[in-house]
Amino acid sequence: MKKSYKLAIVGATGLVGRTFLKVLEEKNFPNLEYKLFCSKRSSGTKIKFLGKEYIAEELTENSFDENFDFALFSAGGEIAKKFAPIAVKKNCTVIDNSSAFRMEPNVPLIVPEVNPECIKTHKGIIANPNCSTIQAVVPLKPLDDKYKIKRIVYSTYQAVSGAGKKGLDDLLNKSNEKTLKKFPHPIYNNCLPHIDVFMDDGYTKEEHKMIDETRKILGRQDINITATTIRVPVENCHGESINVEFENDFNLNDVRDILQNAEGVVLCDEPKNNIYPLASNVNGHDEVYVGRIRRDFSNPNTLNMWCVADNIRKGAASNAIQILEKLL
Ligand SMILES: NC(=O)c1ccc[n+]([C@@H]2O[C@H](COP(=O)([O-])OP(=O)(O)OC[C@H]3O[C@@H](n4cnc5c(N)ncnc54)[C@H](OP(=O)(O)O)[C@@H]3O)[C@@H](O)[C@H]2O)c1
Secondary structure (H helix, E strand, O other), rough: OOEEEEEEEEEOOHHHHHHHHHHHHOOOOOEEEEEEOOOOOOOOOOOEOOOOEEEOOOOOOOHHHOOOOOEEOOOOOHHHHOOOOOOOHHEEEEEEEOOOOOOOOOOOOOOOOOHHHHHHHOOOOOEOHHHHHHHHHHHHHHHHHHOOOOOOEEEEOOOHHHHHHHHHHHHHHHOOOOOOOOOOOOOOOEEEOOOOEEOOOOHHHHHHHHHHHHHHHOOOOOOOEEEEEEOOOOOOOOEHHHHHHEOOOOOHHHHHHHHHHHOEEEEOEEHHHOOOOHHHHHHOOOOOEEEEEEOOOOOOOEEEEEEEHHHHHHHHHHHHHHHHHHHH
């Protein structure tokens, strides 16, 4: 086994990038050396990490000449499309957080609790799924294994941190139509039924990502799925109402047992004591919290549940670092 590995962090100054650093500090891998990259804008930024001062450098076409073993990318799709192939050519394995490669057939799309066996099929690039999809498939996978999913209806309540630093600023600054940096309308005191761009069919790209990525990760192209994704004025942690119909009937106590024992899931379901997943409790955690579990009486074999996860941690940084851990 190699003594030490070199890891490049691309987008280290962003919301996801900073969380990569936080999670890497928590894990404190003994055999990794790091280099941090950003755009020209913030090149030279000093970042305290693992007790040392690092300086983030501008990402250029020569950045991967230094023989990196791995790179964590969180700098958007365009940067990934341009620089990930350069990194791969230099024998660096890339874990990318953008949507650039997720649906490419030869790129595994990984949630380590769900499809870790697909990691080994990679040809240099591994894609980290969309944040809202990751937190949905973690509790859905063990239920699919037991009852076989037929149809899913997703309704999401997504935090502004999912739109990066500028999105967070729009909420915290209570931006108005004239001062907005990210959203098309004020997000303060508002809910926007609009995440990512609109497609010709009336759905948003975020909704399509949830549909397509769920099928790819679960390896179930036959599942019928629809989604409505909403941006809400919450700083961090996405909430999702999931309505799921199975081929086979279930017993609610068995469903609770399955979720209680599922890897990466915390069951938080005591409605009579006002206990259910809340962004304020889930913030900073890596597990997906699930509650409000109940039968949908309007349709056979159908379940309703509410799940909340930290979209910057499990929805991005922690999931990517779990993948890295498997590669190491
Ligand atoms: N936020 C989430 O919940 C979430 C979840 C899953 C996936 N993602 C994905 O992760 C990526 C980053 O998201 P974020 O929320 O961290 O965004 P962000 O806060 O806006 O950060 C973007 C990062 O990319 C860097 N960057 C921008 N242009 C660059 C360039 N030309 N060369 C090198 N670096 C460049 C920025 O550097 P500067 O500081 O120099 O601008 C910054 O470090 C996106 O692809 C996003 O879709 C985000």
